[in-house]
Amino acid sequence: MNKSLDNIKLLQGNEACVQGALLAGVRFFAGYPITPSSEIAEGMAYYLPKLGGKFVQMEDEIASMAAIIGASIGGLKSLTATSGPGFTLKQENLGYAIINEIPCVIVNAQRGGPSTGLPTKPAQGDMMQARWGTHGDHSIIALAPSTVDEVFWLTIKAVNFSEKYRTPVILLLDEVIAHMREKVIIPEPEEIEIINRKKPTVPPEEYLPFKPDQDGIPPMANFGEGYRYHFTGLIHNQKGFPTSNPQEIDWHLRHIYNKIKQNAKNITLYQRHFLDDAKIALIAYGSVARAAERVVKLAREQGIKTGLLKLLTIWPFPEEELSRLANQVELMLVPEMNLGQIVLEVERVVRGKCQVISYNRVDGELINPEEILLKIQEEIEK
Amino acid sequence: MKERIEVCLSGAGGQGLILAGIILAEAAGIYEGKEVVQTQSYGPEARGGASRSEVVISEGFIDYPKVTKSDILLVLTQDACDKYISKLSQDGILIADSSTVKDVPALSAKTYRAPISKIAQEKLGNKLVINTISLGIIAGLTHLVSLESLRQAVLNRIRPRVREINEKALLLGYEIAQKMKLEKN
Numbered sequence: 001m002n003k004s005l006d007n008i009k010l011l012q013g014n015e016a017c018v019q020g021a022l023l024a025g026v027r028f029f030a031g032y033p034i035t036p037s038s039e040i041a042e043g044m045a046y047y048l049p050k051l052g053g054k055f056v057q058m059e060d061e062i063a064s065m066a067a068i069i070g071a072s073i074g075g076l077k078s079l080t081a082t083s084g085p086g087f088t089l090k091q092e093n094l095g096y097a098i099i100n101e102i103p104c105v106i107v108n109a110q111r112g113g114p115s116t117g118l119p120t121k122p123a124q125g126d127m128m129q130a131r132w133g134t135h136g137d138h139s140i141i142a143l144a145p146s147t148v149d150e151v152f153w154l155t156i157k158a159v160n161f162s163e164k165y166r167t168p169v170i171l172l173l174d175e176v177i178a179h180m181r182e183k184v185i186i187p188e189p190e191e192i193e194i195i196n197r198k199k200p201t202v203p204p205e206e207y208l209p210f211k212p213d214q215d216g217i218p219p220m221a222n223f224g225e226g227y228r229y230h231f232t233g234l235i236h237n238q239k240g241f242p243t244s245n246p247q248e249i250d251w252h253l254r255h256i257y258n259k260i261k262q263n264a265k266n267i268t269l270y271q272r273h274f275l276d277d278a279k280i281a282l283i284a285y286g287s288v289a290r291a292a293e294r295v296v297k298l299a300r301e302q303g304i305k306t307g308l309l310k311l312l313t314i315w316p317f318p319e320e321e322l323s324r325l326a327n328q329v330e331l332m333l334v335p336e337m338n339l340g341q342i343v344l345e346v347e348r349v350v351r352g353k354c355q356v357i358s359y360n361r362v363d364g365e366l367i368n369p370e371e372i373l374l375k376i377q378e379e380i381e382k
Numbered sequence: 383m384k385e386r387i388e389v390c391l392s393g394a395g396g397q398g399l400i401l402a403g404i405i406l407a408e409a410a411g412i413y414e415g416k417e418v419v420q421t422q423s424y425g426p427e428a429r430g431g432a433s434r435s436e437v438v439i440s441e442g443f444i445d446y447p448k449v450t451k452s453d454i455l456l457v458l459t460q461d462a463c464d465k466y467i468s469k470l471s472q473d474g475i476l477i478a479d480s481s482t483v484k485d486v487p488a489l490s491a492k493t494y495r496a497p498i499s500k501i502a503q504e505k506l507g508n509k510l511v512i513n514t515i516s517l518g519i520i521a522g523l524t525h526l527v528s529l530e531s532l533r534q535a536v537l538n539r540i541r542p543r544v545r546e547i548n549e550k551a552l553l554l555g556y557e558i559a560q561k562m563k564l565e566k567n
Contacts, residue, residue, distance in 0.1 A: 010408050010418070180447055181404065181420040183411045293445035369446050 007186045013151045013177040014081075016184050017107060018043030020155030021079050023192055026105070027053035028076040030067035032060055032086060035119045036175040037109035040081035061086035065093035068104045072097075073231065075222030077159055081107035084117060084126055087133070094168055095134035096233050098256060101210065101218065103162035103197055105155070107171045109178040110286075112364050121364030122175035124286055124337040130170045131315050137253055139260035141267055142170040142315040146289040148182035154269075154312060160195040161267060165259055166217055172314060174337065176287035176366050200227060210252075211238040216259045260316055269312035270321055274300065278307030280376060281329040283322070283346055285311040287366055288335050294369035299376055306376065314342070319349045326353040331379060335359040335372050355379075385440060387526060388449040391516070392434040392466045393458030393479075398513035403435030405535045406517060406527065410439045413531035419447040432462045439526065454524060456516050457483055458498070477519055479512070494523060494562045501558065502551070511551035518555020523563065529556055 011019065017040050021029075029044035041057070048055040054071070058064040061082055068078035082090065087108045097104055112118025113125050126133075130142040141161050145151040151173065158169040198219040200207045209229035212218045218238075221227035230240035235252050237243040243252075260267065274296050275281060284292035289310045299306035309325060311318060326332070332354055334343040343358040350356055359375050361367045389406065391399045403420045411418035422435045436449040451471035457463035458479045467487055470476055478486045481497035496519070502512045514536060521529045529552065536548050 005412060008412055010404065010411055010420070176421070176447070179422065181407060181418075182444075182447075183418060287447070291446050297445065366448060368448070368450065370450070 009184055009186060010181050011148055011152075011184045012039055012179055012181050013145075013148050013173055014039035014109065014179070015043055016148045016152040017081070017155045017171070017173070018047065019184070019186060020152040021105070021159060022047055022051065023187075023189060024077065024156040024159035025194055025196070026077045026079045026159060027051065028068060028071035028078040029053070029080065030056040030058050030064045030071070030078070031080045031082065032058055032064050034061075034083045034086050036111055036122075036178045037081040037083050037086075037107060037173075039178070040107060040109075044079075061089040062093065065090040065097075065106070069093060069097050069100075069102050072102050072104045073223045075225075077103070077163065079105040079107065079159070081109065083109050083111045083119075084113040084123075085115065087126060087129065091129075091133040095136060095138070097168040098134065098138045098140070099136075099233060099235070100231050101166040101220075101256065102168065103166055103220075104168050105158045105162055105171060106168060107155075107173060109173040109175060111175050112362070118364045120175065122287060122337060122366060123362065123364070124172075124174055124288065124341070125362075126172065127314060127336075127338065127341040130172055137257055139167070139257050140170060140315050141165070141167060141260060141313070142172055143269070143312060144172040144285045144314050145177060145312065146286050146310060148177070148180060149184050150312065151177060152184050152186075156192060156194075157269070160193065163197045164195045164217070165263065165267075166197065166220060167260060170315075172286065174286050180287075204228065208238040209240050210236065212255065212259070216255070216262060264316040265320075267313055268316055268318040268321070270318050271308075271310040271312065273308040273310065275307035275309060275325065275328075278305050278329055280304065280306045280331045280333065281325055282306065282308045282372070283311065283332055283334045283342070284308060284336075285314060285342065286337075288337055291367050291369045291372060292335060295372045295376070298369060298373050304376060304380065311342075317345050317349070322346060322349045323353075326350040329354050332356045333359060333372070333376060333379070335361075335367050335375075337361055337367060385442065386444070387439045387453045388451060388471075389437040389439070389454045389456075389520070389526070390434055390449050390452040390466055390469060391437070391456045391513075392432065392462035393456075394461070395433040397433070397458055398510065399433055399435040399458070401539070402513040402517055403437050405514075405532065405539050406520070407437050407439075408539065409527045409531040409535035410437075413534050414527060416441060417444050419444050421447055432459070432465045434462065434466065454520060454526065456520070457486075458512060458516070460484065475524060477516070477523065494519075494559075494566070496558050496562055498558070501554070505554055506547060506551060508547060511547055514548045514551035515555035515558070518552040518557075519559045519562075520555075521552075522556040522559020529553075
């Protein structure tokens with residue numbers, strides 16, 4: 001190991017999120033503490049003032065979401081952190097950020113739900129809410145780490161994606177990942193790729209704030225630096241003013257939808273474990289992927305050719321890779337700490353090309369490897 | 383060393399078990415370069431009742447982060463002993479504070495008893511250091527981590543004001559372990 005001991009830290013998932021966000025350039029945090037995400041707010045309150053950034057503890061989750069939108073429009077990379085109940089409250093303003101193409105990151109450390117649910121226990125019940133929680137047609141990016149090191153790197157990715165594609169990005173943790181401690185090697189700043197939003201290259205009088213470049217993404221001027229523009233939650237034209245022109249409406253909706261869909265290849269991150277000769281594929285994400293990794297080992301010890309597709313990007317859904325895999329394996333098993341959410345997407349993509357089954361646990365406990373292995377054995381014997 | 387060692391530190395809320403877990407994980411992970419994961423049970427239990435901190439230590443990548451069968455189980459209360467004893471692996475090491483845990487099922491041949499909290503009060507005048515004493519005992523009984531790595535991790539994590547007493551507690555635990563080993567033989 002050539003890193004000095006100072007760079008190796010034993011960090012909680014939430015602490016790694018803070019370190020990643022700060023290195024990615026986040027300088028504004030507004031939030032309302034909620035278990036199991038509170039250590040993110042705590043870390044931000046400690047570090048941001050030292051770095052010339054701003055930490056604001058807001059009156060509630062709705063206002064927190066509004067505040068990070070405002071800060072981002074002003075030019076700061078912004079992040080908020082919450083859990084299920086707060087994520088629900090943020091949905092309205094999340095839609096506002098989507099329609100106005102405002103870069104920001106929302107961390108949701110998932111706990112049991114609905115409502116107040118199980119504050120201190122893990123769940124993966126907000127996967128579909130991350131996709132469709134706010135109303136209307138839209139795209140979204142959502143990432144789900146399964147190790148503390150991945151929390152660090154995917155937080156940086158989340159900030160980068162938000163800046164690159166002018167979109168909110170959701171980082172989906174769960175209580176296990178948020179609170180567990182593992183080693184993270186903190187890289188030097190120059191080892192990290194940092195993406196900053198594109199600024200306009202035209203003079204202020206020619207600037208159209210919602211007119212995309214060739215790459216589909218409109219350049220974004222900081223509010224108050226001389227480029228006049230307008231924000232509204234209404235469907236708007238390229239100037240930012242409300243429109244009821246069918247052509248402009250259609251264009252706007254398709255634009256915010258397609259800018260992410262067209263870049264899906266660059267956004268969908270996943271890891272393949274022992275899939276080359278696999279007949280059974282586990283599809284897992286978040287803390288459950290850690291149990292699945294063990295299952296692969298245990299199953300192979302018994303001669304069952306099992307592999308794992310670990311999803312790091314949940315939205316956009318990695319359709320291509322799954323579709324390819326469906327031609328190879330006989331069975332896909334999707335273990336989740338919910339009653340079957342991502343399995344629905346797997347079924348949609350697989351289209352009956354292989355068998356898809358679900359394994360679910362919603363009692364506030366992390367799924368353990370033995371129970372998944374048992375499920376595989378049962379299926380084989382059928 | 384086995385490829386994967388699972389440690390469960392259990393007792394009551396307020397006994398410093400989570401901090402002990404963090405120190406053990408840092409000693410093995412940062413100072414000895416191993417892979418480590420530390421987790422904790424967290425909930426209403428945090429205010430009294432049974433509480434636990436888990437550490438998995440391995441030479442290679444740790445897949446499943448939780449303890450399934452403890453190779454080392456520390457129990458500082460009867461409650462914790464009753465609750466977690468079933469998770470002790472067949473040849474696992476059980477360390478019990480005999481001043482509080484009266485009924486210790488002899489499930490494993492490697493059962494060690496010492497009046498940890500009584501010794502803490504008598505020798506150091508402070509029961510708050512039973513977590514650090516326990517870490518010293520683990521180092522002395524198992525060689526899971528070296529005493530020196532633990533000392534560095536303690537000094538790194540603990541406020542300067544209480545460093546001296548914790549260094550003493552660590553050594554005291556190590557000595558208790560040597561005595562327990564002699565008694566066994």
